[in-house]
Amino acid sequence: MNTLKSLLCVAALTWGFVCPTLADNIDPANDGSRYAYGENVGWVNFKPSTGPGVTVDDVSVVGYVWGANIGWVNLSPVFGGVVNDGTGMLSGYAYGQNVGWINFNPKVPGDPTHYGVTIDASGDFDGWAYGENIGWIHFRSASPVAYKVQTAWITDCRVDFDDLQRFAQTWLDIGGPGDLDQTLNVDFRDYSLLADLWLRLCPPGWPLK
Numbered sequence: 001m002n003t004l005k006s007l008l009c010v011a012a013l014t015w016g017f018v019c020p021t022l023a024d025n026i027d028p029a030n031d032g033s034r035y036a037y038g039e040n041v042g043w044v045n046f047k048p049s050t051g052p053g054v055t056v057d058d059v060s061v062v063g064y065v066w067g068a069n070i071g072w073v074n075l076s077p078v079f080g081g082v083v084n085d086g087t088g089m090l091s092g093y094a095y096g097q098n099v100g101w102i103n104f105n106p107k108v109p110g111d112p113t114h115y116g117v118t119i120d121a122s123g124d125f126d127g128w129a130y131g132e133n134i135g136w137i138h139f140r141s142a143s144p145v146a147y148k149v150q151t152a153w154i155t156d157c158r159v160d161f162d163d164l165q166r167f168a169q170t171w172l173d174i175g176g177p178g179d180l181d182q183t184l185n186v187d188f189r190d191y192s193l194l195a196d197l198w199l200r201l202c203p204p205g206w207p208l209k
């Protein structure tokens with residue numbers, strides 16, 4: 001598919017058309033799953049019709065997004081950049097010349113809620129990014145208007161038999177990856193934590209991956 005896109009791009013350049021986006025993996029079904037929204041900034045397009053597009057991989061999110069009210073935002077500036085921990089938990093900072101830094105894993109002091117941007121097992125983004133100059137940007141809503149950003153990148157990290165096998169190999173170890181509650185022993189309390197997460201997406205920094 002990317003090869004086809006490259007060929008189209010070369011053809012488009014040859015004939016003087018606008019080059020289509022390259023190698024991005026946003027909105028794979030082409031059903032409009034490419035928009036985040038902020039009250040102060042309006043719609044932010046993760047698959048604009050020009051530019052390099054946006055690509056999610058196991059470690060990062062790179063490329064440029066476009067907002068009619070805010071211009072281009074670089075997801076992978078030289079300093080900073082949006083990071084993927086491999087389980088779809090994003091963090092790090094994007095940068096837009098007109099809007100400054102945008103935090104993909106913002107914290108609210110004293111509030112343990114995870115507001116940051118995530119990607120689930122279907123490739124759907126969710127959560128919030130925050131910029132001091134522009135406020136909150138939301139990645140998914142059901143109402144009053146449904147919108148989301150979807151990628152073809154899918155987290156394959158689920159807590160299942162592979163994790164159980166690795167956990168069993170650490171049984172009664174002093175610390176290590178099986179020591180999920182970090183009490184310096186691997187025991188039934190750790191097993192209970194594993195069981196609670198069974199078949200769910202790996203939490204951030206999951207040590208048994």
Ligand SMILES: [Ca+2]
Nearest residue numbers: 179181183185
């Ligand atoms: Ca433990």
